[in-house]
Amino acid sequence: MERADPRPLYVQLADQLERAIRDGALGPGERLPSARSLAAALSTTPVTVHQAFQRLRSRGLAASRVGSGTYVAGSRPAAAASAGLAAHVSLDRREPPAALFPADVIRQIMDRILDDEGGEAFAYGDPGGDRDLKEVLSGDLVEAGFGLSGRDLVVFSGAQQALSLLFRAHLQRGDWVVVERPTYPGVLRLLQQAGARVEAVDVGPDGPDPERLAQVLDMRPVRLVYSLPVYHNPTGLCWSVECKRRVAELCAARGVVLVEDDALSGVDFGHGRPRALAACAPACRNVVYVRSFSMILMPGFRLGYCLAPRELANTLKRAKEEADLLTSGFFQRVLCRFISEGHMRRHLTLIEPYYRDLFAQATAAAAAILAPAGFTLTPGVGGPSLWGRLPEGVPGGLFGRHCIREGVGVVPGESYSLDQSTADGVGLAFSRLHPEAWEEGLRRVARAADAARREARAGQAGR
Amino acid sequence: MERADPRPLYVQLADQLERAIRDGALGPGERLPSARSLAAALSTTPVTVHQAFQRLRSRGLAASRVGSGTYVAGSRPAAAASAGLAAHVSLDRREPPAALFPADVIRQIMDRILDDEGGEAFAYGDPGGDRDLKEVLSGDLVEAGFGLSGRDLVVFSGAQQALSLLFRAHLQRGDWVVVERPTYPGVLRLLQQAGARVEAVDVGPDGPDPERLAQVLDMRPVRLVYSLPVYHNPTGLCWSVECKRRVAELCAARGVVLVEDDALSGVDFGHGRPRALAACAPACRNVVYVRSFSMILMPGFRLGYCLAPRELANTLKRAKEEADLLTSGFFQRVLCRFISEGHMRRHLTLIEPYYRDLFAQATAAAAAILAPAGFTLTPGVGGPSLWGRLPEGVPGGLFGRHCIREGVGVVPGESYSLDQSTADGVGLAFSRLHPEAWEEGLRRVARAADAARREARAGQAGR
Incomplete structure (x- = not known):
C-alpha cells in the first residue's frame, strides 16, 4: 500500500483485496487472514483492516462467520473450520455460543x-x-x-x-x-x-x-x-x-x-x-x-x-x-x-432444546470415550459442564501438562477447591462446542490421561 | 382500564390518553403525568405506561423532551418548564446535558x-x-x-x-x-x-x-x-x-x-x-x-x-x-x-464552544450575584464548576440547611477535604444548566447565605 496515496488506508486495502478476489487469487470460501496478522504484515492497525473487511462485506465480496473470521463470499469454509479444530479444542468455556444470542x-x-x-x-x-x-x-x-x-x-x-x-x-x-x-x-x-x-x-x-x-x-x-x-x-x-x-x-x-x-x-x-x-x-x-x-x-x-x-x-x-x-x-x-x-420467555424456549440436546450428546460421548479410559464421571442432570475423576494412577499435574501437549484446554481439578482434595478431578465444559469438537476434545483428554499414567509409571520404575 | 379487556394494558392506556387529547381534555404542550405516578394511580407498572407513551409518540400525539418528561404534541411546554425550575435547582451535577450526547x-x-x-x-x-x-x-x-x-x-x-x-x-x-x-x-x-x-x-x-x-x-x-x-x-x-x-x-x-x-x-x-x-x-x-x-x-x-x-x-x-x-x-x-x-474530534469541536460560552456566562453571573453577597470566588479558567468561600460569619452547616430550604442543591464545602478546613467553602456546578436556571440557583445560594448569617447572629445574641 502507498502511504502517499491520498485515499484512506482501509480503502486501499479493500481495493487490493477486491482485486485479489476478482483475479481468483483468493477463492470463494477462503478465509481471509486475521485482522491482527494482516495489520502486522502491513504495519497498520487492526481497526484499519476491520474497516477494509467491512467495505468488502458491504460490497458482498466477503462474509463474517461468528467467532471464526472473515471469508471470501461464495462457499462453505469447511476446510478452514476443520483446520481450526485440529489446532486446539477448548473444554474450559461454559457460556453459550454467540450464534444463540438474540442480537x-x-x-x-x-x-x-x-x-x-x-x-x-x-x-x-x-x-x-x-x-x-x-x-x-x-x-x-x-x-x-x-x-x-x-x-x-x-x-x-x-x-x-x-x-x-x-x-x-x-x-x-x-x-x-x-x-x-x-x-x-x-x-x-x-x-x-x-x-x-x-x-x-x-x-x-x-x-x-x-x-x-x-x-x-x-x-x-x-x-x-x-x-x-x-x-x-x-x-x-x-x-x-x-x-x-x-x-x-x-x-x-x-x-x-x-x-x-x-x-x-x-x-x-x-x-x-x-x-x-x-x-x-x-x-x-x-x-x-x-x-x-x-x-x-x-x-x-x-x-x-x-x-x-x-x-x-x-x-x-x-x-x-x-x-x-x-x-x-x-x-x-x-x-x-x-x-x-x-x-x-421466548428466548428460553429456544435455548432449552439446544441445551438439552447438547447435554444429552455431551454426556453420552463422555460415557463412551472417558469411562472406558478409566475416568469416573459424576452423573449430572444438566448445565454446561461435567466433572470426572481421573483414572487411577494419573497425577493431576502431569495430566494437565499432557493436555497442553495434546492441544486441549481443561480447567484443572485443583482449581475447584483450596486444598489438594480435588486435584484428581477435571472439569469439562461443552456449551459452545459442536458435538464433533467435543468428542475430539474428549479423545485428547483420554490420550493425555494415558500418557500421564505412563509417564508416572516410568518415573516410579526409574526410582 | 379493564383487566378483562383482551388488549394489552398499554394499548388500552394509550387509547384512553388519545381520546383525552382528541377531546381537548389534554391540551397541546401539556405535560403528561410521570410514568411512575400514572402507574401508581392505575395499579400498573411504569413499563406499561412507558409503552403507552411510546405508542402515543409513534402516532405523533406526544413528544418527549430530554430530562423533562412527555408532552402532548403541538406547542412549547414553557409553563411546565418554569414550574419545574421553581421547585428545585441542582448546582451539584457536573456532567454535560444529555442533549449534547452524540446519540x-x-x-x-x-x-x-x-x-x-x-x-x-x-x-x-x-x-x-x-x-x-x-x-x-x-x-x-x-x-x-x-x-x-x-x-x-x-x-x-x-x-x-x-x-x-x-x-x-x-x-x-x-x-x-x-x-x-x-x-x-x-x-x-x-x-x-x-x-x-x-x-x-x-x-x-x-x-x-x-x-x-x-x-x-x-x-x-x-x-x-x-x-x-x-x-x-x-x-x-x-x-x-x-x-x-x-x-x-x-x-x-x-x-x-x-x-x-x-x-x-x-x-x-x-x-x-x-x-x-x-x-x-x-x-x-x-x-x-x-x-x-x-x-x-x-x-x-x-x-x-x-x-x-x-x-x-x-x-x-x-x-x-x-x-x-x-x-x-x-x-x-x-x-x-x-x-x-x-x-x-468532531464532537469536541461541538462541545468546546458550548462549554466555553457556558463557563463565561456562569462565572460572570457568579461574579454579579455572589460577590456582592460577600462570597470570595476562586478565579478558575475552565471546567464545569466553580469554588467559593462563604461570606464572613456564615457557618457551613447552617448554610447547607438554608440551601435545602431555598430549594437549591449544592455540594457542601466540608465534602472537599477530610478535616473541616474547607467547611467555609462551596462547590457549584453549572454544566447542565440553562443560564437562567444557574442565575436563579445563585440567587438562592445568596439568600441561603444571608439567612444563615442572620440565624448565626441571632444564635450568638441569644447566648
Whole structure:
C-alpha cells in the first residue's frame, strides 16, 4: 500500500483485496487472514483492516462467520473450520455460543430506546439499578415463588461483581466460609482475596449432606455459606428440594448468610424446571440470591443482580456506588424491555432444546470415550459442564501438562477447591462446542490421561 | 382500564390518553403525568405506561423532551418548564446535558457493529480491555505527547472503577496519601474506605505549591499523590506547566505514585488546550494517568481507562478481572470506532464552544450575584464548576440547611477535604444548566447565605 496515496488506508486495502478476489487469487470460501496478522504484515492497525473487511462485506465480496473470521463470499469454509479444530479444542468455556444470542431483538429494542430517549439513554442513572428493571425482575421473582418482603434488589455489572462486593462487604479477614467441594473456581479466588478461611462440604447427588453441613456449622463460627444448588458448577447436579430447605433452615437457625449463585434455574434439561433454593425457602430471610444472565442470555451484557435482606442490600448499594458509581442504564433498560415484552420467555424456549440436546450428546460421548479410559464421571442432570475423576494412577499435574501437549484446554481439578482434595478431578465444559469438537476434545483428554499414567509409571520404575 | 379487556394494558392506556387529547381534555404542550405516578394511580407498572407513551409518540400525539418528561404534541411546554425550575435547582451535577450526547452517531456505529459481528458483539472479550480500543487510545496518547514505553492501558467501567481498584491494589491501611485542598469528594470517600491517612496541600492559581508538597513528602512516608492538574475539581484552575513538571519530578525522585485524574484535558475553554501532566512529564515512570469520558462524551457509557507503569497495570488487570471479569466489549468497540473514525474530534469541536460560552456566562453571573453577597470566588479558567468561600460569619452547616430550604442543591464545602478546613467553602456546578436556571440557583445560594448569617447572629445574641 502507498502511504502517499491520498485515499484512506482501509480503502486501499479493500481495493487490493477486491482485486485479489476478482483475479481468483483468493477463492470463494477462503478465509481471509486475521485482522491482527494482516495489520502486522502491513504495519497498520487492526481497526484499519476491520474497516477494509467491512467495505468488502458491504460490497458482498466477503462474509463474517461468528467467532471464526472473515471469508471470501461464495462457499462453505469447511476446510478452514476443520483446520481450526485440529489446532486446539477448548473444554474450559461454559457460556453459550454467540450464534444463540438474540442480537436482532436486542438491536430492535436498542433502536426503540434511542427513539424514545435520545441522548438521555446515556446519562447517569440510578446507582442501585434502573427502577423499571428492578420492578420487572421483582415481578418475575414473585412469580417464581420468591419471598420479597424486607428484601431489595441491587443491579451489578454481572454476578461476578455482585459476589466480589458481597464478600468485601460481609466478610472480614479470617472469617469462616463454607463452600461445596468441588465449587466454582472464581469464587475461591475471591474468598482467598478476602482473606476468608474456607471449609468445604462434598456435594452429593442430592446436594451437600445437611448433617455434615450442620457439623461444620457447629464446629466453626461460619459467617457465610456459598452454594450452587441448581445445575451445580462443575458437576451439573441439582440439590433436592429437601436439601435446599434443610440447608436454608440450618443457616437461618444460626444467622449465617446463605449465598445462592444461580445462572440456570428455570431452564429445563429434560427433568422439569428446577426451582432456585431461594424460591424453595421463601421465608428464609438470610438468603442472598445472586443471578447471572451470562448463561441464559449473553455474557457480554455484563448484567446480574442480587436479592438480599434490605440492610445488606443497602450496604451493597453503597459498595456498588463506590466501586464504579453505577452500571450503564442503557443496557439495563434493554434488559427491562427484553423481559417485560416477553422476549426472555421466548428466548428460553429456544435455548432449552439446544441445551438439552447438547447435554444429552455431551454426556453420552463422555460415557463412551472417558469411562472406558478409566475416568469416573459424576452423573449430572444438566448445565454446561461435567466433572470426572481421573483414572487411577494419573497425577493431576502431569495430566494437565499432557493436555497442553495434546492441544486441549481443561480447567484443572485443583482449581475447584483450596486444598489438594480435588486435584484428581477435571472439569469439562461443552456449551459452545459442536458435538464433533467435543468428542475430539474428549479423545485428547483420554490420550493425555494415558500418557500421564505412563509417564508416572516410568518415573516410579526409574526410582 | 379493564383487566378483562383482551388488549394489552398499554394499548388500552394509550387509547384512553388519545381520546383525552382528541377531546381537548389534554391540551397541546401539556405535560403528561410521570410514568411512575400514572402507574401508581392505575395499579400498573411504569413499563406499561412507558409503552403507552411510546405508542402515543409513534402516532405523533406526544413528544418527549430530554430530562423533562412527555408532552402532548403541538406547542412549547414553557409553563411546565418554569414550574419545574421553581421547585428545585441542582448546582451539584457536573456532567454535560444529555442533549449534547452524540446519540445519533453512536446509534449508527452500534448498527454497524451488529451488522459486522451479530451476536458475537455480546460475547465475553478481553478482560484488560478491547485490543483495538487500546490501540486507538494509545495512538491518541502518543499524539498528545505521552510517553508509553514500559506502560500499559487498562480499560475500566468508568474512572471511578479505575480509582477504586487502584487504591485497593496500591494502598494498605495506614498508608499516607497526599491530595489537593479542596479535591474531588468521591476520591476522599475511597481513600477513607481504603484506610489511608490523608495530607492535603492547598491548590493555588498555578496548582499546589511544589515546595509545600516537597515538605510533606519529606515529612511523611507518602505512598501516593492524587491530583487534578487540568480544570481542577471543583475550582476550575489549571496547574502551570512548571508546576506539573516539578510535582512529577518530586514524586519521581521519591518513587511515589502520582495519580493524574483527567476528564477535560484537550478541551479549550478559551486559553488554548491544556496538556495533561502525564504529557508534560512523559519520562516520569510513576505517573498513573486516569481518563474519564463522562465530561467529553457521555457518562452513561461507563468507560474510562488508566495508563500505568506495566507492573502496576498488570496488578490492575487482575483486580479488574476479580471485580467484574471485564467491561462490556460492545461499548468498547463503539468507543473505538467513535474515536478512530474521527467522531471524537468532531464532537469536541461541538462541545468546546458550548462549554466555553457556558463557563463565561456562569462565572460572570457568579461574579454579579455572589460577590456582592460577600462570597470570595476562586478565579478558575475552565471546567464545569466553580469554588467559593462563604461570606464572613456564615457557618457551613447552617448554610447547607438554608440551601435545602431555598430549594437549591449544592455540594457542601466540608465534602472537599477530610478535616473541616474547607467547611467555609462551596462547590457549584453549572454544566447542565440553562443560564437562567444557574442565575436563579445563585440567587438562592445568596439568600441561603444571608439567612444563615442572620440565624448565626441571632444564635450568638441569644447566648
